[in-house]
Amino acid sequence: MTIHPGFPLSASPIALEEHYGAANYAPLPVVLTRGEGVYLWGQDGRRYLDMMSAYSAVSFGHGHPRLVEALVAQARQLAVTSRAFHTDRLGPFLERLCRLTGMDRALPMNTGAEAVETALKAARKWGYTVKGIAEGHAQIIVAANNFAGRTTTIVGFSSEAQYRSGFGPFAPGFVTVPYGDAAALEAAITDDTCAFLVEPVQGEAGIVVPPVGYLKAVREICTRRGILMICDEVQTGLGRTGRVLACDHEGVRPDGLTLGKALGGGLLPVSAFLAREEVMAVFTPGDHGSTFGGNPLAAAVGDTALQVLVEEKLSERAAEQGAVLLERLHALRHPAIRDVRGKGLLVGVEIDPGFASARTVCEGLMQEGVLSKDTHGTVVRFAPPLVIGAREIGDAVAALGRALERLGKAP
Template sequence: MTVVSDATADIRTAFARAEERTAHNYHPLPVVVEHAEGAWMTDVEGRRFLDLLAGYSALNFGHGHPELLRVAHEQLDRLTLTSRAFVHDQFAGFCAALGDLCGKELVLPMNTGAEAVETAIKVARKWGYEVKGVAADRAKIIVAQGNFHGRTTTIVGFSDDPDARDGFGPFAPGFVQVPYGDLAALEAAIDEDTVAVLIEPIQGEGGVVLPPDGFLRGLREVCTRTNVLMMADEIQAGLGRTGRTFACDHEDVVPDVYVLGKALGGGIVPISAVVADREVLGVLRPGQHGSTFGGNPLACAVGRTVVDMLATGEHQARATELGVVLRERLESLVGHGVVAVRTRGLWAGVDIDPTVGSGRQVCEALMARGVLAKDTHGSTIRLAPPLVISLEDLEWGLDQLAEVVGSGPLLG
């Protein structure tokens, strides 16, 4: 069999060709990956790189997980798409398994994280009108400063990141922004038209920002008392990344609505989902929401396998165990090229000392040493290794980071 590739053996040529005909909405590191397995990626020149980004947590189970590949290959030979005009044999099993994992009654599969967030917004508004009794077209949703929920015009409209927001208005009304982690400000913002609070239990794009201890428990109590939906965007934080199935689990909190994506597709196919009880998701009726590819057979087969893997608790336990190593090693760098670190499970935000260089410069230096990570907001890098990474590989990757940030100022 002949494998057709657009890459060449020369990395500079391959990278230039990729950039030449592509809209410049990303600023990728100059690497062109050709193959990957587990926690390692190989470029077109045969160089190996340790992946400490894991596709922004979409690759929680690593590249090419054998069981996920087996299921995907098997399903590819059977059935890939019917649309929701018909029911396929993978649909009910996936929805039941995911609903059970979340402890909820209903599942609405979509494709991308942004689609799931948009779906949650629509559902919350409709619930507000039909169940809570909010007057027509007055529904409000409370969001947090520093949020990142996706890239659609509705979603960037309630972002405070100028790169995400500027130049894309006008924006949809109906969103109220409060400081992240400020329970008093959040409660003060609730009025008779408030239908939901949309929150990331940990802000991933913001640099792995954790709320104060007890915030999620307090939020759950406020939402229950005021009859407001608590909607947890667990797209990056959920499905094992933090050492628990969901980040909300760290405070024993169950939201009214889970918004899921990324790792749900096992790094193979996009699939996202909104998961809630019948009182909430039951407000949708035929013709009011849909997706041609949402809940397709291939995605459901892979997603069901992901859910089965999470149901064992093995990957959550591994994230907890390796997360201790990650935290201790990173905390030892504070004052030695690092200003601050924030970790939860196998996930970390690392604030680089500006005298060392920018986050981008640190990532470029790491790339030269065979480690791939990504910067955010200028001075921060995020680390999210696949949960299947070995202890030895994790230690080696952190050794490279220690040498980069401890070697003095990086050249501009």
């Protein structure tokens, strides 16, 4: 083994990460070593309130005792076998997942991007084998400013220039329409359209909530025009917006559904593509797979996460505490705040660039003992673990107020 000369292994964690890691992230300058519930602790022992929960992956809080217990017990018993064999954990997990979401079948994967890629494959094959689209002509409609992951196929239908720059050529077969515009969706549908992929609330775009009735209108259009409605709920699903699924707010049941992040209980990557029978039936042995997808460890943790979600009434808690969060943020009335929007415990605070970037605000929050991250330099996310209480929400909003006051007046 060759040690890189001239750079001490005793250097700080940040220095080591910057020297040996790829520069594809720009983290806030804090080194975290421990987490519990809604709190994180830095290397220096300082406690921080987590208002981001790893983009919803830690919806149940850090180190939830039941989830950790399930992880450890299953790791001691059996962790990974691949899908070449059956295990005693996968079937019960899939049953609970389907019953909770109202879907017929589930295909387990690992990351949210993998779940979306699975949905795209299912939609295309459904288009060819069920709808009768000519081979190689299937089109999937997506919404502008979407975010579904980082694979080359997914960034290929992104409208964010940076996500695409330097990574082409991209897969064809995607059509983009404005988000929240049901009429634009209908106008874009052709005989070659097989599906519409949509986030019920756009997360990476800046916590964008569509007009009331949009999802219901999309459902009606997709049914009438004979295309699949696929909801990407990797970030919004499993209680985040105050319902088990964000599409539940309008009583909509999609043909396909992607879940991830919170499904792994904040402990390991677990995701799934769920669909009604006709859609999932397009897959036959050999069509699709994953070495780690549906492994016993993931199934045990995912199954326990779903139990915790229901038994601790975390969807209801997100609705209640989300209302508190929105009310207190609106009450700040600081001139740096252009808008406050969201649903449940998925809230964005848009910052006037005349005052500062949202990144600067997040750095100010860090000084106040609150951790979050901006999106596109304009919006501060407030998406804490669903176990947060009113007192912690008050602390976070007060910290935001102090951070904004330090910015002074706009030039």
